[in-house]
Amino acid sequence: MADETEREAPTRREYVKYGGAIVGGGLFAGCSGGESTPTDDGGGEPTGTPAGTPTAPSNEGSTESDAATATPARSYSVTMEPVGTVEFDEVPKSIAPFTADYIDMLVALGHGDAVESIWYRGRYKTIHYEELPGVSVDVEGLTQLWNDGVSKEPFYEMDADLHLIDPHALTDWFGVWDESDLTEVGDNVAPFLGNVIFRRTDDWHDYRYYTLYDAFEKVAEVVQERERFEAIRSMHDELVATVQSRLPAPDDRPNAALVFAGEQPEEFTPYRLSGNGANKEHFRTLGLADAFAGTGVDGLSTTDTGTIDYETLLEVDPDSLLLRYHRRGKSREEFETSVLEYMRDHPVGSKLTAVQEGRVFRGGPIYSGPLHNLFMVERYAQGYFPEEFGEDELFDRDRLARIVTEGVDA
Known part of the structure; x- marks a missing residue:
């Protein structure tokens, strides 16, 4: 839940929300021109700060004097169409995906415990985890976002640090939200970041596509797991x-x-x-x-x-x-x-x-x-x-x- 303690400096959540997700023309920054030009293979050089950038140690438990001289957390950014760039001051601790491909990425990167949601549980196949010692995910514990539509209420209840969701999934694929809904949730809860990658047959997807491993690399940047990503890619x-x-x-x-x-x-x-x-x-x-x-x-x-x-x-x-x-x-x-x-x-x-x-x-x-x-x-x-x-x-x-x-x- 959001920190209710009064602070003079922005909270971590506030930094993530306003650090870059809304700049450049709104939530759909990058949807026209420049890097948003669609490609057939999702190729090109990855954008954003390289994954693996270290963050400073936590100051929890330090004295007021220590805090005054402590090294501030080192921020990093991740850029992904169609939203654009989102900046982070530390790795998100709770993440709300929509489709199971992105959940599988987080599990693979050792961040399965951060997963908060799934659009529909029946579309998440998990039997393969049974063959991997120590790897599991609590599917029943995930918030199912689809209940005869997608309400904004569960987004507020989850209060996630990041919505790993292509906003067009809500506005164009399912047609349940408009841009004002996205802006409201992005402003009041957390930014969106993601790209519908599972198929390439939708007319509305007129921005860059990503291959499975292109998108996986972006998620690795979000959770700062370059070594795990490279090991699995190998x-x-x-x-x-x-x-x-x-x-x-x-x-x-x-x-x-x-x-x-x-x-x-x-x-x-x-x-x-x-x-x-x-x-x-x-x-x-x-x-x-x-x-x-x-x-x-x-x-x-x-x-x-x-x-x-x-x-x-x-x-x-x-x-x-x-x-x-x-x-x-x-x-x-x-x-x-x-x-x-x-x-x-x-x-x-x-x-x-x-x-x-x-x-x-x-x-x-x-x-x-x-x-x-x-x-x-x-x-x-x-x-x-x-x-x-x-x-x-x-x-x-x-x-x-x-x-x-x-x-x-x-």
Whole structure:
């Protein structure tokens, strides 16, 4: 909660709020011109003060004389579109994300305890933490922001130090707030910082996109965890190199149709496997072709929520199917005895090549963070190419857990 003690100097919260988030033309500073020009790959040099900048030791418990001569806390800044630059005088102790990809980043960086919120708990897949000793998150303890809309009240109740949320998620993606709401919460609680990265099909996202690791690096700057970030990126690069060196030739890889489907699917919402959304980076690592390419079937976006039926899917007849659905934590066995069995018994679904040849897989999390990504690369390498990868563990769980829990890579 906010400090109620009277002080002459600004509090830490006041410094974070007014240190740079609102400068440069409002909350959406940087949305037009300059660095906001959209790019296809989210590339370019990172902006803002480099992560890892040390902060001065706390003066808690010091005498008045000591405080007068103590070195002031060293501030740092982080710049990310569309908001612009936010300045910090110390690492935020409580952070309110919206999507689970950003929560996974904070967990990976050893700051899972700082997480306050999630837009919808059912979209946060956490089963992978069970394979990492000492890594966990209290999902039920998170404030769910979506309750038939997004109220401003929980933002005041959380009183977080930072909202790790792209403001356009509230104004354009869900359309539940306007800019005055954002300004009110930004002024009275804490600034916003973030970028919707999971897909690239929304017309309103006309500012820079970030890849998964671009965004992960920005979050590492926020919580000053450069070494952890570099260690996890190193593991990721090693895994990608290992998997890609063992993949069959492109012509020998199946294509895939990525769709959202219910427990007993009768219609499907297509996601395009092509494109650069962060939730599909693991599929790109495996070089899977998009089965919907050239068919006229578009991907899900804010303005396109259309569905296709079994007949349309049979016309495409993909080599493999990747089915996404909302139930959290379903195992492969549960998936096969429910969703897959239903498709095998369906008069049209049973004719699909993917169903007949057993290449129907869970589609993985929609909001995929860096820890998700490591497990997804391994899972799909094993599922698509069992003769090459079998059930081999392709990265060291204990090493990853040590990085997360201890900040060491050994």
